[in-house]
Amino acid sequence: MISESVVDLSRLQFAMTALYHFLFVPLTLGMTFLLAIMESVYVMTGKPIYKDMTQFWGKLFGINFALGVTTGLTMEFQFGTNWAYYSHYVGDIFGAPLAIEGMMAFFLESTFIGLFFFGWDRLTRVQHLSVTWLVAIGSNLSALWILIANGWMQNPVGAEFNFTTMRMELTSFSDLLFNPVAQVKFVHTVASGYVTGAIFVLAISSWYLLKGRDIAFARRSFAIASAFGLASILSVIVLGDESGYEIGDVQKTKLAAIEAEWDTEPAPAAFTLFGLPNQAEQRTDYAVKIPYVMGIIATRSVDKQVTGIKDLVREHEGRIRNGMTAYDLLGQLRGGDKSEQTLDAFNGVKKDLGYGLLLKKYTDKVVDANEQQIKQAALDSIPQVASIFWTFRVMVLSGMLMLLLFACAFWASARKNETRKRWLLKWAVFSLPLPWIATQTGWWVAEHGRQPWSIGEVLPVHLSASTLSAADVIGSIVALVGFYTVLLIIEMYLMIKFARLGPSSLHTGRYHFEQGAQGNAADARQPALA
Amino acid sequence: MFDYETLKMIWWVLVGVLLIGFALTDGFDLGAAMLMPYVGRSDTERRVVINTIAPHWDGNQVWLITAGGALFAAWPLVYAAAFSGLYWALLLVLFALFVRPVGFDYRSKLENTRWRQSWDWGLFVGGVVPSLVFGVAFGNLLLGVPFQFDETLRSSYHGNFWQLLSPFGLLAGVVSLSMLGLHGGSWLMMRTEGAIARRSRRAAQWLSLLFLLSFIGAGAWLLLGGIQGLAITSAFDAGAALNPLAKTVTASNHGWLANYQQHPLTVIAPLLGIFGGLLALLGASAGQGRTAFLGSSLAIVGALCTAGFALFPFVMPSSLDPASSLTVWDAVSSHKTLMIMLIAASIFVPLILCYTLWCYAKMWGKVTTAHIDRNPHGLY
Numbered sequence: 033m034i035s036e037s038v039v040d041l042s043r044l045q046f047a048m049t050a051l052y053h054f055l056f057v058p059l060t061l062g063m064t065f066l067l068a069i070m071e072s073v074y075v076m077t078g079k080p081i082y083k084d085m086t087q088f089w090g091k092l093f094g095i096n097f098a099l100g101v102t103t104g105l106t107m108e109f110q111f112g113t114n115w116a117y118y119s120h121y122v123g124d125i126f127g128a129p130l131a132i133e134g135m136m137a138f139f140l141e142s143t144f145i146g147l148f149f150f151g152w153d154r155l156t157r158v159q160h161l162s163v164t165w166l167v168a169i170g171s172n173l174s175a176l177w178i179l180i181a182n183g184w185m186q187n188p189v190g191a192e193f194n195f196t197t198m199r200m201e202l203t204s205f206s207d208l209l210f211n212p213v214a215q216v217k218f219v220h221t222v223a224s225g226y227v228t229g230a231i232f233v234l235a236i237s238s239w240y241l242l243k244g245r246d247i248a249f250a251r252r253s254f255a256i257a258s259a260f261g262l263a264s265i266l267s268v269i270v271l272g273d274e275s276g277y278e279i280g281d282v283q284k285t286k287l288a289a290i291e292a293e294w295d296t297e298p299a300p301a302a303f304t305l306f307g308l309p310n311q312a313e314q315r316t317d318y319a320v321k322i323p324y325v326m327g328i329i330a331t332r333s334v335d336k337q338v339t340g341i342k343d344l345v346r347e348h349e350g351r352i353r354n355g356m357t358a359y360d361l362l363g364q365l366r367g368g369d370k371s372e373q374t375l376d377a378f379n380g381v382k383k384d385l386g387y388g389l390l391l392k393k394y395t396d397k398v399v400d401a402n403e404q405q406i407k408q409a410a411l412d413s414i415p416q417v418a419s420i421f422w423t424f425r426v427m428v429l430s431g432m433l434m435l436l437l438f439a440c441a442f443w444a445s446a447r448k449n450e451t452r453k454r455w456l457l458k459w460a461v462f463s464l465p466l467p468w469i470a471t472q473t474g475w476w477v478a479e480h481g482r483q484p485w486s487i488g489e490v491l492p493v494h495l496s497a498s499t500l501s502a503a504d505v506i507g508s509i510v511a512l513v514g515f516y517t518v519l520l521i522i523e524m525y526l527m528i529k530f531a532r533l534g535p536s537s538l539h540t541g542r543y544h545f546e547q548g549a550q551g552n553a554a555d556a557r558q559p560a561l562a
Numbered sequence: 563m564f565d566y567e568t569l570k571m572i573w574w575v576l577v578g579v580l581l582i583g584f585a586l587t588d589g590f591d592l593g594a595a596m597l598m599p600y601v602g603r604s605d606t607e608r609r610v611v612i613n614t615i616a617p618h619w620d621g622n623q624v625w626l627i628t629a630g631g632a633l634f635a636a637w638p639l640v641y642a643a644a645f646s647g648l649y650w651a652l653l654l655v656l657f658a659l660f661v662r663p664v665g666f667d668y669r670s671k672l673e674n675t676r677w678r679q680s681w682d683w684g685l686f687v688g689g690v691v692p693s694l695v696f697g698v699a700f701g702n703l704l705l706g707v708p709f710q711f712d713e714t715l716r717s718s719y720h721g722n723f724w725q726l727l728s729p730f731g732l733l734a735g736v737v738s739l740s741m742l743g744l745h746g747g748s749w750l751m752m753r754t755e756g757a758i759a760r761r762s763r764r765a766a767q768w769l770s771l772l773f774l775l776s777f778i779g780a781g782a783w784l785l786l787g788g789i790q791g792l793a794i795t796s797a798f799d800a801g802a803a804l805n806p807l808a809k810t811v812t813a814s815n816h817g818w819l820a821n822y823q824q825h826p827l828t829v830i831a832p833l834l835g836i837f838g839g840l841l842a843l844l845g846a847s848a849g850q851g852r853t854a855f856l857g858s859s860l861a862i863v864g865a866l867c868t869a870g871f872a873l874f875p876f877v878m879p880s881s882l883d884p885a886s887s888l889t890v891w892d893a894v895s896s897h898k899t900l901m902i903m904l905i906a907a908s909i910f911v912p913l914i915l916c917y918t919l920w921c922y923a924k925m926w927g928k929v930t931t932a933h934i935d936r937n938p939h940g941l942y
Contacts (some may be wrong), residue, residue, distance in 0.1 A: 053716070094667055095667065095668070095671075097663075097667075098663040098664045098667040098668065101620065101623075101663040102659075102660045102662075102663045102664055103654055104627075105627070105659055105660065108630045108631060109629050109630055109652060111634065111641075111643070112630075112633075112634065112641045112642055112645030112652075113645045113646055113649055113652055113653070114646070115640070116642035116643065116645070116646035116716075116717055117716050117717075118641055119634060119641050119642035120642045120715055120716075120717070121639025123634050123635065123639075123641060123642070123895065124638060124895045124896050124899050125633075125635030125899070126634070127631065127633075127636070127638055127641070127895070127899075128635045128899055128902060128903060128906075129637030130627065130631040130634055130635065131628065131631035131632045131634065131635040131636070131903060131906070132631075132903075132906050132910075133631065134624060134627050134628030134632070135628055135631075135906060135907060135910035135911065135914065136629040136906070138624045138627055138628065139624045139910070139918075140706055140917075141624065141913045142620040142621045142624045143620075143621030143624070143914075143917060143918055143921055143922070144621075144917075145620055145621075146616065146617030146619075146620060146621060146925070147617060147921055147924065147925070149616075149617070150613075150616060150617040150925065150941070151617070151924060151925070151938075152940070153623070154924050154925060157926060172794070175871055180718075194806060194896075196572050197805065197896075198714055198715045199638075200717070201895075201896040201898070201899070202895075202899050202902075203897050203898075204898060205898070205902050217923060220634050223603075310578065314741055388613070389886060410822075456742060492621060498642075498646035498649075499716060499717065499718040499719070500646065500649060504649055504650070507650075508653055511653070511657065515657060515660060519664055521661070522664070522668060523664075523668075526668060526671050526672075529671075530671070537939075538939070539939045558678065
């Protein structure tokens with residue numbers, strides 16, 4: 033049995049590297065589309081300013097993309113290094129979308145990104161535009177496949193346990209592909225990426241407008257970002273993945289944790305706006321509730337119930353007891369007793385095998401678990417409520433603030449008076465961190481809310497880790513944190529430097545810092561930049 | 563469409579294709595980065611080197627990432643046992659590879675000399691370390707890796723990082739290092755001119771000699787008895803479902819030569835490796851970049867096939883518990899998954915080859931110092 037500390041350390045490492053990777057991914061998802069839109073306008077109108085926009089925003093995109101690639105390398109191999117048993121147990125299903133992601137998406141994105149940066153003089157306008165679109169399509173396809181993989185972790189459809197190979201095996205590829213949880217996750221996640229790209233362009237353009245420089249460039253960027261951003265934030269909210277929360281036990285449990293709903297309420301349930309979830313006592317202190325709202329959002333109906341945590345714990349306890357039987361029968365099957373009778377009995381309780389494995393944390397043999405251990409395992413089948421409750425609310429609040437911002441920005445841009453609304457421009461600049469806050473908290477809800485499972489109802493996290501020593505994992509965490517931090521500082525430094533310099537960094541002779549007379553303090557720094 | 567046994571064979575070939583694809587394409591990126599301090603004496607010259615690979619390295623690296631994904635999907639047990647076992651070796655490769663995306667993109671963003679020199683060292687390490695470690699890893703596959711499975715198929719590794727650096731492991735590392743360095747050298751001969759091309763030529767000459775020596779040396783080591791290979795001895799159903807512990811394996815395959823004795827045609831692989839090395843040496847000596855590049859490419863194909871043929875059907879032999887060794891027959895995914903993955907691969911791999919070639923064609927031509935000096939901002 034692997035030690036608890038190795039499991040916790042491996043979780044820490046995975047959470048850190050994944051969240052770190054996702055600082056760069058959403059910007060890539062959004063920027064590639066924004067670049068494709070800007071370049072499309074260039075090709076259609078022939079106005080060079082749109083080419084400059086594509087190239088300048090492309091430069092900032094490139095700084096971000098480099099770290100996206102760097103941190104992505106870790107993700108492709110980390111399942112093997114730190115989650116070896118997971119890789120064996122579900123590789124038959126989980127590996128396929130990852131491999132297809134490589135063949136279908138990464139190759140497309142990474143092969144053409146070189147031509148995006150270096151092919152301007154070698155390709156015709158239409159060829160280059162096609163290249164830019166292919167990069168955008170490639171990055172979005174990679175999101176599709178990785179979310180199919182992730183969706184399967186939340187709701188493992190189309191697969192079955194095979195006792196001879198001691199692992200899950202694929203039974204239906206189309207079920208895996210059209211997993212409803214994966215579908216909503218994909219739409220929600222890529223749209224949040226578009227929002228990130230839009231806020232990025234909107235905030236930096238607003239800053240130029242506040243400074244009164246490169247006005248024509250900034251206004252055009254502002255207009256594209258506000259329109260694209262408004263459409264995207266509406267998709268994020270309306271097609272938010274709340275709608276996927278009725279499907280599968282893990283999602284149901286996650287929903288109950290998000291809402292800190294301890295007891296099943298009569299439909300439609302109230303939404304807890306504020307409160308302090310108290311997991312030990314199974315209640316929420318100082319709860320402020322809005323009637324009906326949660327039931328309507330979560331179930332899209334007024335008569336369906338949202339199951340409360342206490343009921344889920346009771347349900348899980350029953351499944352854990354079933355799972356003990358399943359584990360016992362599995363032992364007999366692997367031990368050589370392959371009689372029809374044992375096989376039938378096993379198939380009857382197979383779906384609860386994963387619940388039986390939850391007991392491995394408390395007793396290695398599973399079948400000898402006592403009452404107290406079973407009760408504890410059932411209680412531990414619920415994720416930590418407070419952090420999920422709060423991160424969810426932070427995510428939603430960030431989303432609402434961005435909706436408001438995009439609506440105002442779009443309205444102002446349509447009426448062509450955004451340069452006079454300094455409050456709006458300032459608000460846009462200060463909103464820059466919002467999409468990152470929303471996406472990071474969003475992943476926290478999705479993945480922390482999946483605990484204690486790595487594959488919902490199938491494989492607990494504490495069984496998934498590799499047989500490593502705690503020293504190994506501590507070593508790699510220290511090395512990763514150190515290296516990533518240095519890279520992040522360098523990335524931020526370059527990003528700020530080039531964002532401040534603006535389109536003058538293209539050296540076309542058309543922009544602010546190249547018009548000698550208007551120079552300011554930043555001008556002095558300019559020759560040092562390439 | 564295909565029976566299980568055929569599919570298992572096809573996936574052995576496909577994993578090989580992905581690894582060879584990686585070595586053939588990203589191999590010259592690694593090689594060029596490795597040679598950069600030697601062939602590029604000034605900042606402009608180093609920028610020439612970087613810009614020969616600038617538009618392509620990212621796409622090339624995807625061969626490695628896809629090989630990782632394909633290993634996960636087709637041979638999950640290998641993916642699990644190899645990467646968790648060779649934990650620090652893999653992390654070392656990853657950390658070295660981390661420097662490349664940022665190095666290529668960030669280096670030219672500032673003109674500061676120390677800034678650029680730091681990235682140059684980073685890129686050099688990013689070229690040397692992965693090339694060396696990949697070879698060491700292959701050497702250790704031939705030696706056997708100290709891992710085993712328990713009855714629930716959980717793998718555990720009973721060794722440490724330093725044990726990988728045995729004499730034979732290091733020799734295999736030199737094979738890989740010189741081979742990819744040679745590939746980078748011949749690539750730079752084709753894509754540059756003047757002093758850089760001249761130095762690349764010299765590097766390619768020396769590296770092809772080193773490759774030939776180390777490659778033949780490793781072969782001699784196997785032949786003359788340093789290493790004991792494995793063989794499956796139990797009656798074995800190649801079409802059966804995965805259960806690696808069900809077979810019996812003995813150490814009765816002296817020097818991993820059994821396959822070469824049973825199927826003499828496979829000797830083509832080591833011969834191709836030697837021929838490729840010689841051709842590269844010839845091309846480099848004659849100053850013919852294309853010939854040298856053809857030679858280094860053939861050397862890569864030959865060398866990787868040599869190792870693959872020797873090990874077959876093993877892909878990850880265990881030195882600790884021979885029965886735990888992973889083979890083409892019992893480390894694999896289910897019939898269904900292999901079939902779906904095959905369909906995906908037969909659609910996408912040809913497509914990838916087509917558009918990759920188109921990109922190379924569009925960016926082809928010599929990169930010159932004059933061209934670099936004319937474009938201080940648009941290029942890396």
